[in-house]
Amino acid sequence: MTTAHTPSRRATRRLADTPATVVDAAITERSILIVPIGATEQHGDHLPLGTDTFLAQSFADAAAERFGDELDLWVLPTLAVTKSDEHAWSAGTLWLSADTMLSTMREIGNSVAMLGARKLVLLNSHGGNSGLLDVACREIRRATGLQTFLVHPVLPPDHGGHGADDEHGFGIHGGIDETSLMLHLHPDLVDLDAAVRNVPEWMGEYEHVRFGGTVGFGWTSDDFGPAGVIGDATLATAEHGEHLFEACLRTLADGLREVARFDFPDSASAPSPDLTHDL
Amino acid sequence: MTTAHTPSRRATRRLADTPATVVDAAITERSILIVPIGATEQHGDHLPLGTDTFLAQSFADAAAERFGDELDLWVLPTLAVTKSDEHAWSAGTLWLSADTMLSTMREIGNSVAMLGARKLVLLNSHGGNSGLLDVACREIRRATGLQTFLVHPVLPPDHGGHGADDEHGFGIHGGIDETSLMLHLHPDLVDLDAAVRNVPEWMGEYEHVRFGGTVGFGWTSDDFGPAGVIGDATLATAEHGEHLFEACLRTLADGLREVARFDFPDSASAPSPDLTHDL
Amino acid sequence: MTTAHTPSRRATRRLADTPATVVDAAITERSILIVPIGATEQHGDHLPLGTDTFLAQSFADAAAERFGDELDLWVLPTLAVTKSDEHAWSAGTLWLSADTMLSTMREIGNSVAMLGARKLVLLNSHGGNSGLLDVACREIRRATGLQTFLVHPVLPPDHGGHGADDEHGFGIHGGIDETSLMLHLHPDLVDLDAAVRNVPEWMGEYEHVRFGGTVGFGWTSDDFGPAGVIGDATLATAEHGEHLFEACLRTLADGLREVARFDFPDSASAPSPDLTHDL
């Protein structure tokens, strides 16, 4: 009977591909749950609306394939409609309010708390979600006791990354890196002829108020003109995309390995689920 | 310049595969937007958690492929985590509260209202969503002026369908029909050895309080025992699945063709978006 | 002392007519609680705004009077302001948002869970509430453990009923049946001189997108013209009303008798109130 529930009945490491009973039996304290978080939002004239979703999905799947057994990774369904309000000015963008997105994350956290895993990773490829997911990590932690983590597989300059040299730290949306990754992963969905350069170099006159600067600012993507792109998509290549994908995947692997062994010195001090402040 | 925005730049009929600018140019008054709505919920020991998501996705994709050009169909990203509270007792089920699910639908409605389409179809494969999506259809209609439609590609007995003969009207979850469809569409994800029969034949003693009866009742799936299945998965076959899929698809085509030509006699009487009662 | 709390101190079967202590003592596991749910919404030029409230109240009271002792029925206060957004275009309609209506139902559910009854019936006479009440049945079930039921004493064509012959399946609001019932129950409130025929026969060209069809659609009542009525009020008679009332009441009795004896085979499997997903 119990043999019926062994991991061998698992076809893939996607939760959606697996029966509930198999998932329940296979997931243990050492398992790591991954929620890929994408977006459906304008990415200029050359990249598809689902760019962030494709990226989140690709990184999660590649992680599961290459080191899923090592780290016992389980991939949940990718969220394709998230908080893209900075692109709400563009037809085609689908977006959730901050409230609905936060509720969604809380409820996914509550749902997975029934499984045996202790660790939940939010794998996010859409920068506009980051602040909210930071909030969600703590909310889920407190509500469920799960250890929660937030990973961005690609780090643009507004997330502490370096970005492509030719964008001088001003490329954060639909530019060299994202376009190259899509050329590598889904070349059929990229129309490089429609790519443009829209690098806000004028931002160079600011030291603090800039992407990754010490002063945050509440922008929307049309603040940077009508192109929709913030970066230089014309310089993208599939080769750079492949290189970048592999490099990011290695960093992701390192991060997830740390997640796997991460613990507070005395795990007994971990908070129990919050019953008093649930509302 | 405008040539860059012609529909020829569209790779598929999935919104996520297409740039915002292309979508914006291609979608017109005659376009029909489709939101496939699945679920991630227990389906017994033999079917994967994502069964409903696979079904919604398959029907939407097949519709787009076979009569997408005829009806100018556009497929939005499939919702994979929805209102599955009747399966919340099972580890592995991921679910949204009614409030979050309704907000999600409203916000998708608001988002697509920027496009040029006049019609939005919710293509739902998870019965537990039906009441809420009925509410959402009216909410979106009133908030945006869009004509909204709700389609269930497979009609189980609790949705007015006949169901498989061998289940006598008592098969609604993970039984002959769903299992057969999955055997047809994703045989690698079905473990037929684990299939069981759990047909609540005792319900036959009720005329009104039964699936599809005149008296609704608020059940959860463990009311019918621990199997998770409500139906007879053991009788499923790929052949039946293929037959059923094609039959459902024909009905779906008929329904969508009616959606395409549907209009109220004097279209000028359509309500303008509701500004006074937004809250 | 305990004699003071016997059912003999009950004047009627309305909760509101009875002291709390008497209610608490009289209501037991076999009692059935009924919440009549009406509406205050335009019903054309000939029927009063409270038509649905009168109907819900009349059926609930008649049920209590005729088979209240047999089934130990208890009638809660009738809800007179509910989700009538499809009639929001008309002055006089009073309506709650979906959110407020759902909260109202949840909180009534929470309130009655302190009583000794195990079964709660939502007796609804306003079609616009149905999807939401379907949601509420499950919400209350999960939050309180109560068995919940949803009954429509009159079944119009969009609820699976046949409707009056002369309306050919297109009469759902203020037509023959509702007008006749009101002529029977409250003739003083019906102005038959103002009755009109507004039967959307054009809908006959649709097989799927129609009342009771397989494709739902999010209409508002002014989609069918300015009359407010969807049906043929001119054919209503008090005789038909009386006949229909009695027939519906017999069906209601049958349904409630089933409710009274309804149970899942092993009642021990009934879910305990949901503590983890309360929000």
Next chain:
Amino acid sequence: MTTAHTPSRRATRRLADTPATVVDAAITERSILIVPIGATEQHGDHLPLGTDTFLAQSFADAAAERFGDELDLWVLPTLAVTKSDEHAWSAGTLWLSADTMLSTMREIGNSVAMLGARKLVLLNSHGGNSGLLDVACREIRRATGLQTFLVHPVLPPDHGGHGADDEHGFGIHGGIDETSLMLHLHPDLVDLDAAVRNVPEWMGEYEHVRFGGTVGFGWTSDDFGPAGVIGDATLATAEHGEHLFEACLRTLADGLREVARFDFPDSASAPSPDLTHDL
């Protein structure tokens, strides 16, 4: 045609008794809308749960009957389930949360704003609603521009009234006054044999922290013992009830007459509906 819409088609002054078209034509700038607000909550062993609802309804109906034509009063459906959290400890009490009750009031305000009236009176018989209705008056005023008023037909000591002499200012729930009113209005629903005296005379040692004192306090009715009553029901008589009812009705008439002529000196300064802070 327009004659069909004259007030002569009005059967009563209850909105629910009247067609939407008739209401729309009859209600003008001088009309006063009244929302009777009751409760369903424990009132001790001798009074029915619906006591407050009966009182609100009776005062509203009597006002409509006696001076409805003079002041053009229109009575909306009585709210029977409201904010009775101070009695939530008792089985039989049905209650809404503060949030749902406030939403209900806002939405009723939004609904009636389509009518031609300028004045809305909340006629409240349940003290536990008062703070919230005070909030609602301003909310509705700002959202709709309606002039809003809050009237308590009976003023217990915690609302600035004197109360019955024999209760010394400590009778506020189910005591002499409420019981007497019910003996006058619905003697069949009062079980005077079950009446008790539960006057919190110990409160006499406080000058500030007491009903109607300068220091409010957040009590629940079981703070005063298990009786449910706060007052002395044993002294109630139908005669006192009749006398009190007539006296209160005269005061109500005076108040409503002031409402009818009330206006700010320069009515042009009335705020237009609030569009910027709707949320």
Next chain:
Amino acid sequence: MTTAHTPSRRATRRLADTPATVVDAAITERSILIVPIGATEQHGDHLPLGTDTFLAQSFADAAAERFGDELDLWVLPTLAVTKSDEHAWSAGTLWLSADTMLSTMREIGNSVAMLGARKLVLLNSHGGNSGLLDVACREIRRATGLQTFLVHPVLPPDHGGHGADDEHGFGIHGGIDETSLMLHLHPDLVDLDAAVRNVPEWMGEYEHVRFGGTVGFGWTSDDFGPAGVIGDATLATAEHGEHLFEACLRTLADGLREVARFDFPDSASAPSPDLTHDL
């Protein structure tokens, strides 16, 4: 070790001035927690926006200084942005919606419930908060079991006070009393040259619909003209302010002394925190 946590380590009676560990050790069953509640709202041309905040803070601090040791008072941070919607028409007013203000109060209640105190006093100087704080007192009581109290250190005519003679009961905002108090407490922030008289004496023709009358009404401050003041600021003096402050403080002391000794006869009947109706 425990000596480190004695009250001697307390610098003041403000919670914010004290370490958590010290607070935790010092606060006991006899402690009284005080939340000063002000506002940031227009007060005419002569008083600063923070007038109510200064008043709430001053009364709380003076109470703590003069009888803080006697009554073991602890002062929480003053709330400076509250429900000032009646002044929302004026630039400079900062205000919370009723929903956010109520949530804020609930969450402060939840927060302090971890401390050892049994009593929480809301010390409110902004009349526009009163209805909502009345609701909050009961909410916090039910959610946490804390005894809650609501005190207005200055009682204007709409709160049952007498007000300044020269305002004849029509001075409630920025008039003699508030201006005098500010002249006493913060003379540098008062511009008496800009003071005006705006006493709505026309209200004298109403007996019921007036400040402190039996009929409440939902006003905004611009209903009384553009001055922002409702009263006569020109008559204010620092001497009156000092006198009034001292008188109010004595009354506040009396009230708090009652709070300190207040209890229901059998304290065991106090409700335990509400677990069933948390939402």
Next chain:
Amino acid sequence: MTTAHTPSRRATRRLADTPATVVDAAITERSILIVPIGATEQHGDHLPLGTDTFLAQSFADAAAERFGDELDLWVLPTLAVTKSDEHAWSAGTLWLSADTMLSTMREIGNSVAMLGARKLVLLNSHGGNSGLLDVACREIRRATGLQTFLVHPVLPPDHGGHGADDEHGFGIHGGIDETSLMLHLHPDLVDLDAAVRNVPEWMGEYEHVRFGGTVGFGWTSDDFGPAGVIGDATLATAEHGEHLFEACLRTLADGLREVARFDFPDSASAPSPDLTHDL
């Protein structure tokens, strides 16, 4: 008359100290509004609960004093109760839920949008607010059109700062920097005898999962032991505090000067307030 409204009537640069009319006249397109955002939360055994509030207030006041005229700064009331859920385990912490905190920020944004300023700076001294304030910046921008900025006057290692050398990047709460600043600003409120060292040096074995690392994690402060401090308070000195305060203030001045001159190249592209997605 207009002279009465000149800036000369301003006593300070605090909004709360100034009449509404003066504020309205003085604030122009070049003004910068500052909301200081503190917290009331445990800071170990040696620092007061209000530490973050004191810091936010001190930086805002110093900025206003030293370069307020240069940049036309206006300081709003300091928020003292914010999102401190990571310290909710400790008595004395007062905290708002994410929902209430976000609503508060939105409503402050809505309130100030009536003033003439175009720029709003959130000056935050509590790290636990950062993700949420990042969300709020965009929300306010979209709802009101205001340019919004987020500044942290002190940058701990989890915010991209270096932190004190002796804490090796692991000091983020109540350690050298915060304690030193308080010794400089409010020495009377610091009990250095109670200071402890609690530096999570074990975190040094992680490269990604650490404060300021590429993998965020949802911690609560008791994850690091019961001390409440995360850092080494024993090494704090008033001298370091003074030095740090002045250095941070210079950086803040630089940041605010950039805010003052910041603009997008074509300011006409700034989004107008969002009317369609308000909910």
